[in-house]
Each structure stands twice: as C-alpha cells, then as structure tokens.
Amino acid sequence: MTDQTASQRTDPIRIDPSGSDLHAEGDRLRARGPVAQAELPGGVTAWVVTDADLAKSLLTDDRVSKDAYLHWPAWENGEGELARSWPLASWVAERSMINAYGGDHRRLRKLVAKAFTARRTAVLRPTIETLVSDLLDDIAATAPGRPVDIRGEFAYPLAIRVICALLGIPAAMRADLFRVVADMFRTSATLEEVQATGEELYGLMTALIAHKRQTPGDDLVSALIAARDDEESAGLDETELVDMVLLMIGAGHETTVNLLDHAIHSLLTHPEQLRLLQNGDATWDDAIDEALRHEAPIANLPMRFAVEDIDTGQVTIPKGDALIISYSAVGRDPAVHGADADAFDIARPTRHDHISFGHGVHRCVGAPLARLEASLALPELFARFPDIGLAVATDELQPLESFVSNGHRTLPVLLKQA
Template structure:
C-alpha cells in the first residue's frame, strides 16, 4: 500500500470506560460494498443504541441504530451537518481528508444537506418553494403518462425474456420526473445521471472518485451555463435567478452548483430504491400482495412498509457533535462524527417488535419510520417520491398481474454502496392481463 493510499484515521469517539463495555470499544468496520446492510446494522445494534464504526479510509464515526435516539439527535441543535464548522478532522476542507478520503464528497458539498442553522434555513427555503403540495399535485398527470409509456415499452419485451424492472422502469421513471422538475435538457441527461450514479458507489477507489468529481463538475458547469442562456419554469432556473438577482439572499456559485447536484442525486435515487425494494418485497411475499388485491390493505400501506423494511438510503454520512452529548452509556464528544443508520432504525425491535425483520404491510407500526429523514433535514422531495410510488406500483401490477422474479433472491446483487439501498438489477418475467 502506498503512502498516498494509506488509510486515514481520525481520533476515535470518546467513551467513558466506567460506563462502556471495554470489549466493545473497537470500531466495527463498515463494508463499503454494502454486501449485507441489515446484518451489519444488527451487529451495530447489538453493541448499543449508538456504536463506533470504522468507515472506508479509516475514519471513525458513531452509528445510531436506535429509533428514539435518532429522533432525539436529529432535532438537537447540538448536532450539525456542517463539516467546515464542526468537524475538526476535516480541517476546513484543506487537510488530508479532503484530498484523499474516498467519501470526502459526502461532506464537502456546500448545499442544504450539509448546512447548519441559519445557512440551512436560507438554502432550504429556496428549494422548498419547488416542492409545494400544489407543484407536486400538478405533476400527477405527467407521472401517470410516464408510467403508462414505460409499461408500454416493457410490454414489448419478447415473451419469456426477463425485464430489469429497476433499470427499465423504476430508474427511467424517477429520472424523467426529476428532469421535468429541474428542467434538464434531454441531451444532457444520460451523461449526468451516469456520473451521479457513480457518486453512490461507496466501494469506489480514490482515483475513481476523483475522476467522477472532475467529470461531474464539467457537466454541472455546462448545465448551469445552458440554463442561464435559456431559463425556463423549472427549479434550476429558479435557483440561478436567486443566485444572479438576489445576491444578498441567494446562493453563491459553489452553493448553486452543489444545490443542483443535490436535487439531481437525492431527487431520483430514493425513488428508484423505493420502487425497486417495494416490487421485490411484494413479489417475494405474494400473501402481502393479495391483501391489497382483496381490499384488506392499501398501496399506501405497502409503500410505508417498504420504506420501513428497506430504507432507500441505508446510512447517511455525516453529522457532527457541536458539543459533548450524553447518549445512553457513552459520550459523543464535541467534534465526533455521526451516521444515522436508517436501515437499522427501520428494523428497531423496540418500535416494531421481535418480527421487525419481516415484511408485513398490515403491521401497526408501518408508518412509524423515519426513512425520509426527521427534523429540519427531512427530505423535501418525500411527497414527490410517494406520488411516484402510489401511481407506479398499482399500474405495474394491474398491467402485469402475473409478474414474477426471474431469479431467486439469493442471486440478486446489492448496489455497491452502504448508503444507497437497492439492487444492481431486478430481473422479472412479465405476464400481461
């Protein structure tokens, strides 16, 4: 291993030996490929509601797996998402982590997802205008048309040949909807979303991450230049207008680029994974699908249970302690990094019972999840993701009532990510009504 690629290490989280089991203080290594997210979450939970983990590159962080603790921390002003202000190891983006850490992009962006306090309120206010109930409702006919068109496309598949329902249905649907909302030109979409998808691959090497970042910067610069020349009634144009016309209240140029990137990445990945996991869960639990068909449960029930059971974003880096925080039997010290494990929290037995690992759309606690986040950073696009799922799922199963998996579940491969929770492909066989 070369000196340049040697693991980077930050100071370990602070623990009080008198209150912590010494045998459990060694950080649990996180698998960057996300090969078994739920088993990893269970191992972390066994260590307590918040446990130490070692991220790719040797960076140590606390991982929260307890629902109640997560809700408390996500609404605590002593928890920040701004690495520049509250993570000493980041060295204001000028140190070794910024240069060599494979996950640096997750904390380096200057968008609302990493903002704190007044900066977060300023940035979120600008974006929230695009995700009003009125604007989301206005997209319903567009989403219905897109779903119908995609179903027509996959219906043309040669009988007996598998269809990748993620790649050929869930992905293009989410992409086209977010492109309509953001106003992304057709000739820019393929390259842009190919590169954005690479961002979620947490198993990527440092060289791959750097190459992705350079290409992405070029694409974003071209997109913003295009929208400046030809503005429209879309979110990117609105953000540019805020930047160019209201200097004091708008975005600086770095914030503009990073905010558009956030909208592109977060605006489609969650929806794709939600559809992917919901379809997979219903196909592998036909008795649950029959509950819907018989009128004993609704599609909304299935959507909530899919969100709980398979959180689309499994683990979200990172947050930072603004000051010392007492959390159960440990002290999260000022400057320590935290990760909220939404996938583990969705299966917290303290909330969902001993059968929390089971998929059950009639579960009384199916709505008691925080898979879209919680507190001030709750996903502003959650209503849009729900709208897409509420239209796509019933239309898919009505068009292809005999749909089935083309391979057994053990042959499905997860995304190479401990952040994004989905399958690389989801091959199915179709049977039309």
C-alpha cells in the same frame, strides 16, 4: 469519558464499503448498544446510531450539525489530508442544504421548498401518470419469456424523467449526468475513481448551469440560478448553486428508484401481502410505508457532527466527533417494531413509524413527490401484469456497491410466469 465510551472507541466495527449485507451490519452495531463506533472506508471513525428513539432525538437536536467546516475538526476546513485523500470526502464537502446548519440551512432550504409544495407536486400527477403508462407500454412489448429489468427499465427511467421535468434538465445531457451521479453513490470506489468521477461531474454541472443561464425556463434549476444572480437577494454563491443542483439531481431520483425497487421485490417475494392489496384489504400507502421501513432507500447518510459533548445515556459522543444515522437499522429496530421487525408486513401497526425520509429540519423536501410516484407506479404495474414474477432467485440478486444507497443492481422479472 465513560469506560464504555473508551472500550467502544478501541474496537470499532468496520463498515463494508460495498454494502453487501446492510442489515447484518446493522444488527452487529445494534448488539453494541443504541450507538456504537464504526470505521468507515479510509479509516475514519464515526458513531453509528441504530436506535429509533435516539435517532429521532439527535435529528432534532441543535447540538448535532451537518456542517463539517464548522463542527468537524478532523476536516480542517476542507484544507487537510481528509479533503485530499478520503474516498468519502465529497459527502461532507458539498455546500448544499443537506450539509448546512442553522441559519444557512434555513436560507438554502427556503429556496427549494417551494418547488416541492403539495400544490406543485399535485401539478405533476398527470405527467407521472403518462410516464408510467408509456413505460409500461414499452415493457409490454417485450418478447414472451424474456426477462425485464424492472429497476432499469421502469423504476429508473420513471424517476429520472420526473426529476428532469422538475429541474429542467435537457434530454441531451441526461445520460452522462446520471451515469456519473450513479458512480457518486458507489462507496466501494477507489480514491482515483472518486476523483475522476468528481472531475467529470463538476464539468457536467458547469455545462448544465451555463446552458440554463442562456436558456432559462419554468424549472427549479432556473429558479436557483435566478436566486444566485440576483444581487439583492440572499441567494446562493456559485459553489452553493452547483452543489444544490447536484443535490436535487442525486437525491431527487435515487430514493424513488430504490423505493420502487424494494417495494416490487418485497411484494413479489410475499404474494400473501400482494393479495391483501389486490383484495382491498390493505392500501398502497400501507405497502409504500412498509417498504420504506423494511428497506430504507438511503441506508446510511454521511455525516453529522457533535457541536458539543452529547450524553446519550449510555455513552458520551465527544464534541467534534462524527456520527451517522443508520436509517436501515432504525427501520428494523425491534424496540419499535417487535421481534419480527425483519419481516415485511404491510398490515404491521407500526409501518408508518419510520424515518426513511429523514426527520426534523433535514427531512427530505421531495418526500411527497417520491410517495406520489410510488402510489401511481406500483398499482398500475401490478394491474397491467398480474402474473409478474421474479426471473431469478432472491439470493442471485446483487446489491448496489454502496453502504449509502440501498437497492439492487438489477431486478429481473418475467411479465408472465410459465
């Protein structure tokens, strides 16, 4: 072990579980080097990667795993103290493709990838266009001068309805299910709150799967159940089935909501950038990529594990240690984006150079769908309400209580400025 490794091990940066200032935290970590040790809630230590090149390298390295059961000795195969008492245990306990490694990952990803093909995504375009129009009609009926929570009344219901259409989630089950999923992302929760959330969530998931077994349809949940119940297929066991459906529900809407939230906020606080779009001097794809780079919808995703010792050039990550890619910090790496990496600039030459949807074999299969939703929702919002503006100062906005999910609790706007 190098001297630098040893010194970083004895002085980890403590991660704020409430995510109150993700970018300041990223800067503190980056000041320690491309990878530095941090202390997560519950006293668990992990190496956090803030350098873009190193992050891409590790995300395509077979020596990096997402399977805690295989490659994290501290997890003790899910039978030790961490599984019982660590508030973030659910982030590594899931047996879905997001935490799988090697052949297991390929098997699980293959089962859902066909639902997110370019053709299948394109089929959803008319549905998304109708949802956008209907939601904006509802918002347009707001009394003059009353603020609208554009996250809660537009971004959130749009993403929810799209993912529910894809997964086949009945309307009667949606409110409770997504309320509990939102609690799952709140990384400032106590152990007791996490345990209560987990118990309710898995009860809801069991009810959903039972319902879909009785009334299958042309949807992803039904397809996953069919794969599970086909004795001749290399499908899912029951735990994998529940966790895969949960992954699709959580990841399938949270990223899109945060993308829309931050894109809207950034354009409202940078009117000169919005004018570039309105004048045709930039495209909405430019704005979407810059929003993804500038404010990664998922800031940090627990966790990955070193399958063997990994020499990063400055420090060695020992076999069995945990690591996290800080997508929010990587998106603002000055080595890639320059000294003004913290600025929102849709004409930035490096706007496309981000990994906010992941990189390598674990790249988000739903990225094309999230992009499609944003490409239809954003231009229509600003076309319908050209005088829209924030209803409060930016420093009054509250972040989500999470160092994983990067968004605002609410985003109040006025449809017409006074």
